[in-house]
Amino acid sequence: MAELHEFLYCSMLAPDQSATVVGQIVTAARARNLQDQITGLLVFDGQRFCQHFEGPCGEVLLLMDRLQADPRHTQLRVAYEGSLTKRRYERFEMGLAEVETIGDDMGGIHELDGVEALERFLALRSDLDIFS
Numbered sequence: 645m646a647e648l649h650e651f652l653y654c655s656m657l658a659p660d661q662s663a664t665v666v667g668q669i670v671t672a673a674r675a676r677n678l679q680d681q682i683t684g685l686l687v688f689d690g691q692r693f694c695q696h697f698e699g700p701c702g703e704v705l706l707l708m709d710r711l712q713a714d715p716r717h718t719q720l721r722v723a724y725e726g727s728l729t730k731r732r733y734e735r736f737e738m739g740l741a742e743v744e745t746i747g748d749d750m751g752g753i754h755e756l757d758g759v760e761a762l763e764r765f766l767a768l769r770s771d772l773d774i775f776s
Contacts, residue, residue: 646700723761
């Protein structure tokens with residue numbers, strides 16, 4: 645089994661993009677992620693993204709390269725990166741949670757780094773109507 649790796653990043657929707665682009669992103673990502681054995685969760689609040697994803701190290705690194713080159717978002721910042729012994733998302737090739745009333749948690753994650761950012765994101769999942 646390939647070594648698992650995970651990333652948590654935050655970014656902003658590019659000013660020239662509409663929020664409707666998120667559906668297109670997720671549709672394409674689900675097909676590709678299934679093929680690449682990547683699982684994860686994307687949270688979008690209308691202008692900010694936080695995405696946590698995991699999978700084989702090589703595939704995850706390639707995905708991060710593609711994300712950094714994607715013009716549909718700006719200000720991409722990696723908040724956490726590390727090795728993983730067990731998947732956190734067994735069922736999601738790409739889970740999506742679109743939120744409007746999540747308080748300052750999204751903004752808080754955007755300002756955090758490292759394990760603190762990851763823990764805040766993982767805690768946020770319990771407030772969302774999802775099951776990992």
